[in-house]
Amino acid sequence: MNLEFYKYSIPFKTPFVTAGQTFSNRSGVIVLLHKNTSITLGEAAPLPAFSAETTQQVIRQIRAHIEPMKQFFNSDFSLSDLNEFLKTHPLAPSLQFCLYTLATSHLALAKNQSLQQALFANPVDSVAVNAVIDLTKKEVSHAVNQKVEQGFTTIKIKAGNDTRQFIQQLSIIRDKHPNINIRLDANQSWSLNQAIDLFAVIEDFNIEYCEEPLANPNRDTLLELKNRTSIPIALDESLAHTFSLLEAATLADVLVIKPMVHGPVIETLTEISNQTNIKMVFTSSLESALGRLMTAALAAGLGSTDMAHGLATGQLLSEDLWDDNDFIRNGRYKLPGPEKLRPLMGSHFSGITTERLNIE
Numbered sequence: 050m051n052l053e054f055y056k057y058s059i060p061f062k063t064p065f066v067t068a069g070q071t072f073s074n075r076s077g078v079i080v081l082l083h084k085n086t087s088i089t090l091g092e093a094a095p096l097p098a099f100s101a102e103t104t105q106q107v108i109r110q111i112r113a114h115i116e117p118m119k120q121f122f123n124s125d126f127s128l129s130d131l132n133e134f135l136k137t138h139p140l141a142p143s144l145q146f147c148l149y150t151l152a153t154s155h156l157a158l159a160k161n162q163s164l165q166q167a168l169f170a171n172p173v174d175s176v177a178v179n180a181v182i183d184l185t186k187k188e189v190s191h192a193v194n195q196k197v198e199q200g201f202t203t204i205k206i207k208a209g210n211d212t213r214q215f216i217q218q219l220s221i222i223r224d225k226h227p228n229i230n231i232r233l234d235a236n237q238s239w240s241l242n243q244a245i246d247l248f249a250v251i252e253d254f255n256i257e258y259c260e261e262p263l264a265n266p267n268r269d270t271l272l273e274l275k276n277r278t279s280i281p282i283a284l285d286e287s288l289a290h291t292f293s294l295l296e297a298a299t300l301a302d303v304l305v306i307k308p309m310v311h312g313p314v315i316e317t318l319t320e321i322s323n324q325t326n327i328k329m330v331f332t333s334s335l336e337s338a339l340g341r342l343m344t345a346a347l348a349a350g351l352g353s354t355d356m357a358h359g360l361a362t363g364q365l366l367s368e369d370l371w372d373d374n375d376f377i378r379n380g381r382y383k384l385p386g387p388e389k390l391r392p393l394m395g396s397h398f399s400g401i402t403t404e405r406l407n408i409e
Contacts, residue, residue: 050123053081054111055403056104059337060367072097075335075366076104077143078111078406079398082122082151087158088395090370091151092309092343093143094336099289099310102141108406114138115408118148126152128168132316142312149313150343154394161387164343168315169350175383176331176348179203179232179357189218193226200379203230203257203357208238216250223254230357233259237286241270248278257356258283258303258328266291271300283330294318298327305359306352308344309334318351332359337366337401338373342393345382358382368401 058076065072077094093107102110111118121134131152135145157167165172180196182189182204193204204222208215223231233256239247244262258281263270266287275282281302288297289310297304298321306318306329321327331348333341341360348358360382363373371393376383385393 050119051081051083052115052119052122052408053083054108054406054408055079055081055398056108056406057337057398057401057403059369059401061365062367063365065335065365070098075337077336077340078104078107078147079337079339079403080111080147080151081397082155084122084155085159087155087391088397089151089154089158090339090394090398091147091149091154092336092339093141093147094309094334094340095141095143096307096310096334096336099286099307099334100141100143101289102143107141107144108408110140110144111406112408114140122151128152128156143309145312146309146340146343150339153343153346154390158387158391158394163384163386163390164346165349165384168346172346172350173354174349174386175381176345176352176354176360177203177357177380178360178377178382179205179230180361180380181205181207181359183207183209190221190225193222197226197229200381201229201357202380203232205232205234205260205359208233208235210238212243212247216247219251219254230257231255232257232283233262234285235259235262237261237264237266240264241274244274245277248274248280252279256280260303260305261285261287268296268300275300275302281328285332294321298325301327303328303330303356306331306347307334308347309336309340313347315347315351322351328353328356330356330358333362335362335365338363338370341373342384345376345384349384370398370400371396 058074060074080091082089095102153167157164180201182192260283283303284297284301285305329352331352345360
């Protein structure tokens with residue numbers, strides 16, 4: 050058994066703006082496990098402005114826990130064993146996600162299974178994915194037409210700050226495409242009164258949900274908004290900074306789950322799924338194809354099967370481990386079986402620039 054650690058930095062094709070910050074690249078750590086005859090990979094890539102930890106903190110945690118990590122992966126482990134390991138070695142969520150990917154991939158290849166089959170009893174083998182459109186860009190209608198022609202049936206629209214333009218563009222899109230699902234992402238842009246007024250105007254557009262409509266959301270304002278509109282409310286950023294997953298499940302209609310930010314949290318999400326009717330949409334954290342693959346596997350077992358998931362983000366990166374457009378056809382992400390998973394894991398991440406870390 051051998052563990053190797055690599056730091057990477059992938060440039061975005063264009064600078065990525067979120068939460069008032071601009072990022073030119075996506076960085077993280079890739080862990081390679083060479084055990085028996087198989088090679089598997091895991092990725093820890095904290096998302097700036099969302100994750101509580103940084104990449105450097107992840108590296109420090111790896112150095113602090115390298116011996117127990119080696120002992121664990123050298124054992125005849127199961128996923129139950131990994132859960133116990135993570136309880137006794139509290140690690141940052143992105144590093145938990147990385148180790149879960151590493152362990153699940155190894156077990157899947159050993160049993161000739163897909164990732165989702167190694168994780169769940171009755172997963173699906175493909176999930177719908179949404180396309181993302183920014184209303185602040187030109188040629189919005191043309192962009193939507195292109196995505197629909199490519200087979201996407203769910204369009205996620207970044208709202209922007211110009212409310213009048215936003216309503217006009219929504220009207221054009223809905224008139225031309227009456228049957229597609231339209232979901233909105235407001236990125237916590239509006240006050241309660243602004244959201245109430247805007248929702249009253251766009252309710253007839255048959256909006257699937259609006260993600261993070263409120264600036265500084267709290268329990269009272271979210272419940273008030275829900276009582277004043279028929280548009281379902283989704284929470285994303287709030288799950289990292291304001292509410293626990295369990296509390297958010299009592300406030301929203303949809304939880305937008307970023308496993309790289311929250312960790313795998315399979316037990317918590319299973320509990321929520323068993324106790325509520327809330328929808329769960331899984332989405333990438335703009336990490337590499339490796340992280341997106343594991344996120345897709347979690348969506349295949351825990352995600353709402355009647356909703357699209359946020360997995361088509363590879364086009365934002367100028368480099369990647371592999372091109373997962375090979376898996377996305379007609380608006381669906383077809384998860385690879387073991388015959389395709391093995392060469393992916395053995396790719397030695399030739400598609401990106403890495404720096405080997407001296408952990409010992």
